[in-house]
Amino acid sequence: MTDLSEMGKKAKTAEFQLSQLGTVQKNKALEQMAVALETNSAKILAANQKDLENAKNNSMSEAMQDRLLLDDDRIKKMADGLRQIAEQSDPIGKVDRGWTTEDGLDIIQERVPLGVIGIIFEARPNVTVDAAGLCFKSGNAAFLRGGKEAINSNIALSDTLRTALKDFGLDDNSVQLIHDTSHEVAQEMMELSDYLDVLIPRGSGRFIKMVVNKAKVPIIETGAGNCHIYVDESADQAQAIKIIENAKVQRPSVCNAVEKILVNQNIADEFLPKLAEKLKQEQVEIRGDAGVQKILPDVIPATEDDWYTEYNDYIIAIKVVPDLNSAIEHINHYNTQHSEAILTENYQNARQFQKQIDAAVLYVNASTRFTDGGKFGFGAEIGISTQKLHARGPMGANELTTTKYLVNGDGQIRN
Amino acid sequence: MTDLSEMGKKAKTAEFQLSQLGTVQKNKALEQMAVALETNSAKILAANQKDLENAKNNSMSEAMQDRLLLDDDRIKKMADGLRQIAEQSDPIGKVDRGWTTEDGLDIIQERVPLGVIGIIFEARPNVTVDAAGLCFKSGNAAFLRGGKEAINSNIALSDTLRTALKDFGLDDNSVQLIHDTSHEVAQEMMELSDYLDVLIPRGSGRFIKMVVNKAKVPIIETGAGNCHIYVDESADQAQAIKIIENAKVQRPSVCNAVEKILVNQNIADEFLPKLAEKLKQEQVEIRGDAGVQKILPDVIPATEDDWYTEYNDYIIAIKVVPDLNSAIEHINHYNTQHSEAILTENYQNARQFQKQIDAAVLYVNASTRFTDGGKFGFGAEIGISTQKLHARGPMGANELTTTKYLVNGDGQIRN
Numbered sequence: 001m002t003d004l005s006e007m008g009k010k011a012k013t014a015e016f017q018l019s020q021l022g023t024v025q026k027n028k029a030l031e032q033m034a035v036a037l038e039t040n041s042a043k044i045l046a047a048n049q050k051d052l053e054n055a056k057n058n059s060m061s062e063a064m065q066d067r068l069l070l071d072d073d074r075i076k077k078m079a080d081g082l083r084q085i086a087e088q089s090d091p092i093g094k095v096d097r098g099w100t101t102e103d104g105l106d107i108i109q110e111r112v113p114l115g116v117i118g119i120i121f122e123a124r125p126n127v128t129v130d131a132a133g134l135c136f137k138s139g140n141a142a143f144l145r146g147g148k149e150a151i152n153s154n155i156a157l158s159d160t161l162r163t164a165l166k167d168f169g170l171d172d173n174s175v176q177l178i179h180d181t182s183h184e185v186a187q188e189m190m191e192l193s194d195y196l197d198v199l200i201p202r203g204s205g206r207f208i209k210m211v212v213n214k215a216k217v218p219i220i221e222t223g224a225g226n227c228h229i230y231v232d233e234s235a236d237q238a239q240a241i242k243i244i245e246n247a248k249v250q251r252p253s254v255c256n257a258v259e260k261i262l263v264n265q266n267i268a269d270e271f272l273p274k275l276a277e278k279l280k281q282e283q284v285e286i287r288g289d290a291g292v293q294k295i296l297p298d299v300i301p302a303t304e305d306d307w308y309t310e311y312n313d314y315i316i317a318i319k320v321v322p323d324l325n326s327a328i329e330h331i332n333h334y335n336t337q338h339s340e341a342i343l344t345e346n347y348q349n350a351r352q353f354q355k356q357i358d359a360a361v362l363y364v365n366a367s368t369r370f371t372d373g374g375k376f377g378f379g380a381e382i383g384i385s386t387q388k389l390h391a392r393g394p395m396g397a398n399e400l401t402t403t404k405y406l407v408n409g410d411g412q413i414r415n
Numbered sequence: 416m417t418d419l420s421e422m423g424k425k426a427k428t429a430e431f432q433l434s435q436l437g438t439v440q441k442n443k444a445l446e447q448m449a450v451a452l453e454t455n456s457a458k459i460l461a462a463n464q465k466d467l468e469n470a471k472n473n474s475m476s477e478a479m480q481d482r483l484l485l486d487d488d489r490i491k492k493m494a495d496g497l498r499q500i501a502e503q504s505d506p507i508g509k510v511d512r513g514w515t516t517e518d519g520l521d522i523i524q525e526r527v528p529l530g531v532i533g534i535i536f537e538a539r540p541n542v543t544v545d546a547a548g549l550c551f552k553s554g555n556a557a558f559l560r561g562g563k564e565a566i567n568s569n570i571a572l573s574d575t576l577r578t579a580l581k582d583f584g585l586d587d588n589s590v591q592l593i594h595d596t597s598h599e600v601a602q603e604m605m606e607l608s609d610y611l612d613v614l615i616p617r618g619s620g621r622f623i624k625m626v627v628n629k630a631k632v633p634i635i636e637t638g639a640g641n642c643h644i645y646v647d648e649s650a651d652q653a654q655a656i657k658i659i660e661n662a663k664v665q666r667p668s669v670c671n672a673v674e675k676i677l678v679n680q681n682i683a684d685e686f687l688p689k690l691a692e693k694l695k696q697e698q699v700e701i702r703g704d705a706g707v708q709k710i711l712p713d714v715i716p717a718t719e720d721d722w723y724t725e726y727n728d729y730i731i732a733i734k735v736v737p738d739l740n741s742a743i744e745h746i747n748h749y750n751t752q753h754s755e756a757i758l759t760e761n762y763q764n765a766r767q768f769q770k771q772i773d774a775a776v777l778y779v780n781a782s783t784r785f786t787d788g789g790k791f792g793f794g795a796e797i798g799i800s801t802q803k804l805h806a807r808g809p810m811g812a813n814e815l816t817t818t819k820y821l822v823n824g825d826g827q828i829r830n
Binding site for chain 2: 016020101102103107197198218236239242245250354355356359361362363366375377389390393403404405406408409410413
């Protein structure tokens with residue numbers, strides 16, 4: 001039986017050492033970890049092979065098998081991910097603000113690690129490396145639990161990282177993986193409040209909801225994305241079609257794919273047939289409101305439910321709106337506050353859209369698919385927060401920190 | 416029956432307007448609210464009189480009655496609190512960072528309001544005004560539920576603020592108070608996830624724990640403080656006695672009062688008798704470990720439980736420690752990560768203490784009692800966060816914000 005409390009204690013000890021490391025030391029260790037992945041690729045691929053065989057025996061879908069698969073190129077990408085994390089600025093020790101109070105106390109608010117970060121995730125083994133790297137850079141101990149489908153790969157990856165840390169003279173418990181993939185141990189991890197400062201679930205919407213409901217440890221929720229693109233009257237229509245196509249079909253299964261298109265009524269007659277043609281080429285099913293049905297008589301009528309639904313599939317719902325205000329109202333009502341875009345050449349409309357919509361990321365003339373830690377330039381991401389507390393949008397090393405106040409006095413007492 | 420969903424909808428509408436206001440408008444409205452409190456003081460005091468009569472009839476303790484009591488001076492203080500909030504810099508619209516990605520997207524991370532903030536609190540009516548002011552300044556709608564003991568005062572205060580907002584041409588639902596103080600309605604509020612973006616409980620430790628356990632809305636936990644002062648070998652001993660006295664007895668019932676003293680063994684023989692004399696003068700009960708018992712034979716022996724306990728009373732536990740490292744280890748093990756102080760003239764020890772202890776506020780040569788939004792210069796406080804996520808330590812208007820990313824492109828699609 002896995003003793004999570006024992007692992008938790010080890011994580012706390014490792015975390016204290018980690019929190020005191022300087023930036024150059026951490027970056028050198030990340031480079032060591034990257035080299036170790038490359039050096040040990042044969043061992044990692046052999047372990048991955050076992051997972052793939054099990055997957056085949058269990059009739060896992062091709063798409064899922066592809067997520068599980070590692071090869072030399074993917075290992076190189078994971079190693080390069082660690083190098084990119086090393087290149088990022090260190091969030092620890094950064095001073096957010098400082099001032100002197102009326103009592104003559106000097107106050108500094110400084111960024112410090114959160115502590116021990118639990119990550120619970122499904123099949124993809126690259127999460128092991130990304131999460132370990134981001135936690136390490138931000139001075140946090142990583143406490144990982146991956147899915148049983150990838151357990152052999154995850155053990156090989158975490159053992160490689162742990163050995164690299166040890167060889168570098170650091171506590172290898174900075175990165176720990178739970179080897180027992182039973183549901184009982186997962187549940188115990190979700191209640192490990194004495195040792196975990198936060199728990200971040202990564203995986204399908206259903207998986208995240210399950211963790212949110214069961215966890216007693218503070219959670220950062222990631223994932224849900226009912227993303228909209230509004231095509232303004234002044235939009236560059238050729239560009240609009242390219243952006244919508246990209247946002248829908250470049251990878252329909254992910255949270256930053258677009259699910260809803262709102263089109264200004266003054267261009268609907270001209271724009272919708274061109275858009276429909278492109279989407280049909282890409283095998284995308286179109287559902288439309290009454291305004292769309294008038295112009296494209298063969299679309300499936302959209303129901304009220306459609307406006308709330310995140311399809312994660314080759315389906316899109318389109319609505320004709322009278323103006324920008326209606327588009328903003330619709331989005332603020334139905335969105336999941338993830339990523340929303342306006343396509344426009346009108347300055348004032350762009351500004352109003354970004355100012356009045358409540359969401360993590362607001363685009364002008366770009367695909368919603370850019371909501372991603374890598375694309376934002378964070379080196380990797382620990383997930384995309386869909387909550388407002390603590391962190392919102394793509395989370396990199398910076399989002400894995402909290403602050404402490406350092407207050408320096410010369411004998412002040414309170415009246 | 417109070418319809419909380421209806422109130423929630425109104426709050427959302429008000430919040431949209433509020434989020435779009437400029438700084439000068441908000442500050443002028445805060446001044447109007449302050450003036451309204453002063454102008455309507457007779458009405459407010461009459462309502463407060465009713466609460467005080469009920470309190471007497473229900474044999475409320477003198478201390479609790481004092482917390483409930485309003486007079487002209489306290490109303491003036493609440494009004495001045497609003498003016499101090501107006502003087503603070505506006506957290507909304509502040510740009511945390513901005514950069515250009517490798518795809519040529521310009522990203523700006525900007526501070527925006529959280530949305531609708533629920534505050535659930537016990538007897539003190541000043542919370543109504545402080546919370547409304549801080550929420551308003553940070554562009555958030557305030558959704559308040561106070562205790563039944565102060566309901567008449569709270570209604571008079573919130574009505575006064577609402578009328579002032581309306582007279583200023585703003586939506587009076589920016590501040591709403593639930594008039595029904597039943598437990599059923601409180602429970603319903605704690606589950607109002609569709610409308611409340613966060614819920615902040617204020618009151619006793621027991622009250623906060625109850626809310627944390629029952630709430631479905633995201634919570635910011637406030638309150639628990641097992642605060643330590645370490646007296647280093649090099650401390651100015653006369654100053655140390657003044658600071659400890661202040662931190663313990665200036666207001667023993669609050670979370671930033673000191674509960675534990677650690678004394679370096681090299682000064683224990685000299686320092687402890689002087690400290691004990693002062694604490695006895697102030698009627699403070701001393702509990703000590705074996706090291707203290709040797710020097711002060713008549714102290715009550717401290718048990719393992721004592722090191723974990725927040726007394727909130729005229730009780731203190733003292734321990735003799737061999738050195739700074741032991742003090743740091745003890746504090747990191749037993750503290751609630753609230754406020755910790757070192758009293759020292761040694762630069763290196765001060766630095767090590769602040770660097771190695773995990774807590775919201777780390778003092779050198781000052782009383783722990785300064786952990787307070789007012790004393791920090793935030794104008795008022797919505798509470799002192801004892802969690803690491805989102806906000807840590809005293810929370811002012813700045814801590815009631817989240818961010819949005821504004822991403823500007825010229826047709827970027829993702830490869």
